[in-house]
Amino acid sequence: MTTTTLSLTCPDDYSLETLCLTHGWRQLRPFHWEEDAGFLRYVLHTGARSVDLLISQAGDTLAVEVTGDSPLAEEERAALKTALTTMLALDRETATIKRLAHKTSEAHATLVAQGAGRLLTAPTAWENAAKTLLTTNCSWVLTRKMAEALCSTAFTEPAPSGRCPFPAPAEVNRFSAEELKTLAPVGYRSVYLKALAHCFVANPGLETLLSGGRLSHGEAGAQISKFKGFGEYARIHLMTLLGFYGEIPVDSVVRGYMKAVHGVTDIPPFLDAQYGDWGANRWWKFKMESMLLGKNFP
Structure with a gap:
């Protein structure tokens, strides 16, 4: 077993803690x-094997301890850097969000100075899409159970810790929808999960298309809407994870928040009135509001 430590330079106003606490992806295996x-x-x-990552921050540097069964090859180092840059939002531009926060209030400005404006995501569009599917029509407890079941030796080889990565599309696609039900408590979602995996396997360029940052808001939405099982909530949720912040995904948790905090049940027009002045970043105004009120949620 070999551990290699990689060092990554943080952007300005970067906080690993804020990144992880902004939403619930930190609670979903792996x-x-x-x-x-x-x-x-x-x-x-x-791309060659499963490895364990332990990520910490000291000042403007992230230390990433990579543990595997042998030293890293150069190709693996390149794959790791790409994955880490995406999932830790190291290349995410936040200048517009900072400007909007400073115009809104001192509290918002303080929040972005503490790292708000970046979002922890999975390193692939596939994993973000599959996990989005796991959030539909269920409790957060069940979402966590489904993700944990998918990160198992039934699908992938474990890392030295014994933990498994999230399975690649091909590793899910080799099972039928009925078999997926027996391997993870995904219920009716098994049909949609199978279809999603097949879509990524049958279209090798889909991952790059969705995660490459070349699609417009409309193009990304149109592509995601083709996925079986992705209604409006799932479409907007996945688009948020891909860096499109102009819409707010509304589920039962958001509806409960709006009623409790704002006394609102007619939500769509209220979202425009309350958060619309942030335009393409309105999700961040909503998210920062919940953070400032101490009512943040997964």
Whole structure:
């Protein structure tokens, strides 16, 4: 077993803790956030094998301890850097969000100075899409159980820790929808998960298309709407994870928040009135509001 430590330079106003606490992806395997220590764990398949990642921040530097059964090859180092840049939002532009925050209030400005404006995501559009599907029509507890079941030796080889990465599309696609039901508590979603995996396998360029940042808001939405099982909530949720912040995904949790905080049940027009002045970043105005009120949620 070999551990290699990689060092990555943080952008300005970067906080690993804020990144992880902004939403619930840190709670879905193979992520694991160690709150007391301020460490983020993840299991990644490099293209050759599964490795354990332990990520921490000291000042303007991120240290990434990579543990595998042998030293990293150069190709693996390149794959790791690409994955880490995406999932840790190291290349995410936040200048517009900072400007809007400073115009809104001192509290918003302080929040972005503490790292708000970047979002922890999975390193692939596939994993973000599959996990989005797992959030539909169920409790967060069940979402976590489904993600944990998919990160198992039934689908992938474990890393040295014994933990498994999230399975690649091909590793899910080799099972039927009925078989998926027996391997993970995905219920009716098995049909949609199978179809999603097949879509990524049958269209090898789809991953790059969705994660490459070349699609417009409308183009991304049109592509995602083709996925079986993706209604309006799932479409907007996945688009948010891909960096499109102009819409707010409304589920039962958001409806409950709007009623409790704002006394609102007619939500669509209220979203425009309350958050519309942030335009293509209105999701961030909504998210920062919930953070400032101490009512943030997954």
